[in-house]
Amino acid sequence: MTEPVLELSGLSKSFGALKVTDAVDLDLRPGEIHALIGPNGAGKSSLIKLVAGELAADAGSIRFDGREISDLDQIERARLGLTRTFQVSSLIPEFSARGNVMFAAQARRKSIFGFFRQVSRDRELIDEAMEALDRVGLSGRAAVRVSELSHGEKRLLEIAMALAMRPRIFLMDEPMAGLGQEGSAKLIGFLDKLRTQAPILLIEHDMDAVFQLADRISVLVSGKIIARGTADEIRNHPEVRTAYLGEDAA
Numbered sequence: 001m002t003e004p005v006l007e008l009s010g011l012s013k014s015f016g017a018l019k020v021t022d023a024v025d026l027d028l029r030p031g032e033i034h035a036l037i038g039p040n041g042a043g044k045s046s047l048i049k050l051v052a053g054e055l056a057a058d059a060g061s062i063r064f065d066g067r068e069i070s071d072l073d074q075i076e077r078a079r080l081g082l083t084r085t086f087q088v089s090s091l092i093p094e095f096s097a098r099g100n101v102m103f104a105a106q107a108r109r110k111s112i113f114g115f116f117r118q119v120s121r122d123r124e125l126i127d128e129a130m131e132a133l134d135r136v137g138l139s140g141r142a143a144v145r146v147s148e149l150s151h152g153e154k155r156l157l158e159i160a161m162a163l164a165m166r167p168r169i170f171l172m173d174e175p176m177a178g179l180g181q182e183g184s185a186k187l188i189g190f191l192d193k194l195r196t197q198a199p200i201l202l203i204e205h206d207m208d209a210v211f212q213l214a215d216r217i218s219v220l221v222s223g224k225i226i227a228r229g230t231a232d233e234i235r236n237h238p239e240v241r242t243a244y245l246g247e248d249a250a
């Protein structure tokens with residue numbers, strides 16, 4: 001079997017008395033989409049933050065490309081290609097779509113951000129940004145200010161920014177949120193192709209998207225993985241139907 005790119009074992013994190021991550025084992029293999037689902041407050045975002053280095057684990061290990069990375073900070077992990085997809089809230093509204101992607105491309109080069117004027121003259125960064133925008137179908141909107149983009153376009157821009165970071169894996173926290181039917185369908189098609197570039201750990205509440213995309217699904221409840229399997233296995237899993245899918249599974 002192919003070696004996992006990311007491997008978590010016994011990962012644990014508490015906030016005071018609240019165990020948000022409880023001895024979690026999880027891996028991500030090349031080419032796959034591994035979805036992490038669970039009710040609100042189950043600890044999904046916290047798990048992604050632990051992997052990205054935004055939170056420090058209390059116990060357990062995180063191996064990336066076979067290397068233990070628990071001691072590395074967020075920036076060091078980003079340099080290895082382990083980054084969380086940018087959030088709409090982290091976009092710079094007064095800059096163009098292209099300007100935002102250029103920032104991401106520059107961050108990858110480890111420079112401290114510096115002045116945007118300098119960045120904007122860098123031909124290579126412009127080309128990289130345009131290529132990433134083109135991949136998500138936004139090249140026609142490159143010069144448009146972020147504040148003038150639609151919500152769906154902003155979500156695609158986050159992915160373009162992630163692409164510019166040249167990640168080894170994608171960590172995505174609810175990429176479908178706020179997208180209409182058309183936007184979701186477009187993004188599902190895109191993520192389906194994106195997995196061949198880098199595997200995706202996907203947190204998503206849109207179960208149609210999860211069932212369409214995920215090779216494996218892990219179900220997190222109160223910080224613990226209670227089930228793992230293919231879409232069919234999870235759909236028919238009695239404990240998952242009760243704990244999470246509820247009436248949707250009926």
Ligand SMILES: Nc1ncnc2c1ncn2[C@@H]1O[C@H](COP(=O)(O)OP(=O)(O)OP(=O)(O)O)[C@@H](O)[C@H]1O
Nearest residue numbers: 015016018020038039040041042043044045046047
């Ligand atoms: N920094 C923090 N300090 C204290 N408690 C926190 C902190 N971050 C998260 N929590 C708590 O940890 C629990 C898990 O939160 P988390 O955001 O990881 O859940 P989630 O599964 O992503 O939820 P949702 O689906 O609603 O986004 C929640 O009860 C939350 O209030």
